[in-house]
Amino acid sequence: xxxxxxxxxxxxxxxxxxxxxxxxxxxxxxxxxxxxxxxxxxxxxxxxxxxxxxxxxxxxxxxxxxxxxxxxxxxxxxxxxxxxxxxxxxxxxxxxxxxxxxxxxxxxxxxxxxxxxxxxxxxxxxxxxxxxxxxxxxxxxxxxx
Amino acid sequence: xxxxxxxxxxxxxxxxxxxxxxxxxxxxxxxxxxxxxxxxxxxxxxxxxxxxxxxxxxxxxxxxxxxxxxxxxxxxxxxxxxxxxxxxxxxxxxxxxxxxxxxxxxxxxxxxxxxxxxxxxxxxxxxxxxxxxxxxxxxxxxxxx
DNA sequence: TTAATAAAAGACAAAATTGTCCTTAATTAA
DNA sequence: TTAATTAAGGACAATTTTGTCTTTTATTAA
Numbered sequence: 001x002x003x004x005x006x007x008x009x010x011x012x013x014x015x016x017x018x019x020x021x022x023x024x025x026x027x028x029x030x031x032x033x034x035x036x037x038x039x040x041x042x043x044x045x046x047x048x049x050x051x052x053x054x055x056x057x058x059x060x061x062x063x064x065x066x067x068x069x070x071x072x073x074x075x076x077x078x079x080x081x082x083x084x085x086x087x088x089x090x091x092x093x094x095x096x097x098x099x100x101x102x103x104x105x106x107x108x109x110x111x112x113x114x115x116x117x118x119x120x121x122x123x124x125x126x127x128x129x130x131x132x133x134x135x136x137x138x139x140x141x142x143x144x145x
Numbered sequence: 146x147x148x149x150x151x152x153x154x155x156x157x158x159x160x161x162x163x164x165x166x167x168x169x170x171x172x173x174x175x176x177x178x179x180x181x182x183x184x185x186x187x188x189x190x191x192x193x194x195x196x197x198x199x200x201x202x203x204x205x206x207x208x209x210x211x212x213x214x215x216x217x218x219x220x221x222x223x224x225x226x227x228x229x230x231x232x233x234x235x236x237x238x239x240x241x242x243x244x245x246x247x248x249x250x251x252x253x254x255x256x257x258x259x260x261x262x263x264x265x266x267x268x269x270x271x272x273x274x275x276x277x278x279x280x281x282x283x284x285x286x287x288x289x290x
Numbered sequence: 291t292t293a294a295t296a297a298a299a300g301a302c303a304a305a306a307t308t309g310t311c312c313t314t315a316a317t318t319a320a
Numbered sequence: 321t322t323a324a325t326t327a328a329g330g331a332c333a334a335t336t337t338t339g340t341c342t343t344t345t346a347t348t349a350a
Contacts, residue, residue, distance in 0.1 A: 001236075002240075003307075004240065004308065004309095007238075011239055029326095039310090040311070044329090047327080057328085058316090058317075059316040059326055060319095060325060061319060062325080063326045093152075094286075095149065096288055098288055103285050105284060105285065106159050106275035106278060106279055106286070107155075107270060110266045121256075121259060130251035130252065140248050140249070141241075143241055143242045148338090172295095183339055183340080185339070185341070186340080188297075192297080202297060204346040205294090205345095206347060207349085208295075
């Protein structure tokens with residue numbers, strides 16, 4: 001469904017949201033320790049997200065990544081689009097470039113419904129909602145406890 | 146969502162279903178011409194599907210690929226599982242190996258719903274239903290007209 | 291039996307994705 | 321101002337996916 005990069009991105013952002021605000025940051029090492037993701041690869045992904053203002057970063061002593069209150073209100077869809085693009089939300093299920101209502105692929109209508117539901121789900125799920133549940137211990141980000 | 150291999154697989158199988166039966170076959174060249182897929186790559190995929198009895202194949206003069214009436218009644222889910230495996234139907238949205246009801250990832254429930262709907266959709270969509278619509282001109286398999 | 295045909299199979303090659311390592315730039319505490 | 325710290329950035333490597341080409345095997349029509 002999503003690329004590895006996108007999976008790491010969502011996990012990293014939710015973790016950052018759960019641990020930071022305008023006054024408190026976390027470093028890449030701590031992030032990756034808590035989401036079990038490759039450090040340098042994840043750092044690259046967070047660079048992208050930082051450039052797109054989905055996360056904030058600060059270099060130097062006491063630097064790190066953080067999300068402010070505005071960023072925490074954003075939806076998961078923003079993260080996915082920043083990392084994987086929008087094909088998962090709008091693309092044809094069979095990879096046809098010109099799939100449309102007038103020239104539909106064989107599964108056009110069925111697939112459109114799934115895609116639209118996925119889109120709505122990702123739009124209506126906010127980063128902070130997930131961060132709060134994580135803090136309550138109602139969800140996990142690591143493969144192994 | 147699906148790999149390129151899986152997209153080609155579905156397109157190829159629907160085309161084969163629309164053109165063949167126990168008495169009539171199509172060759173790999175004709176298949177690929179009609180679904181705009183790379184010939185040798187698609188041939189490999191069809192070998193896999195043939196080994197898994199999702200399509201039939203016959204070597205030699207007047208050989209080719211075909212689907213019998215039993216195979217045409219199968220669902221798309223079989224094709225996807227044969228090519229991409231079952232992760233798209235059962236895997237965690239964030240790539241956690243140990244995501245479960247008791248240790249859910251942050252989007253576990255929302256994602257499970259999407260996954261289940263996708264599964265049902267692919268289970269309830271049969272190859273012959275798509276082949277029939279294709280024959281009626283109600284859907285297309287090519288990128289360009 | 292032979293020649294033609296068509297899928298199977300294997301060897302590669304290209305491209306994309308994933309992952310690692312090292313250097314650079316920015317920041318701050320001392 | 322200096323040293324320590326931390327993200328940014330670039331180069332590169334490994335792996336996976338996608339795609340191509342050639343040879344082999346099976347089948348059948350002549």
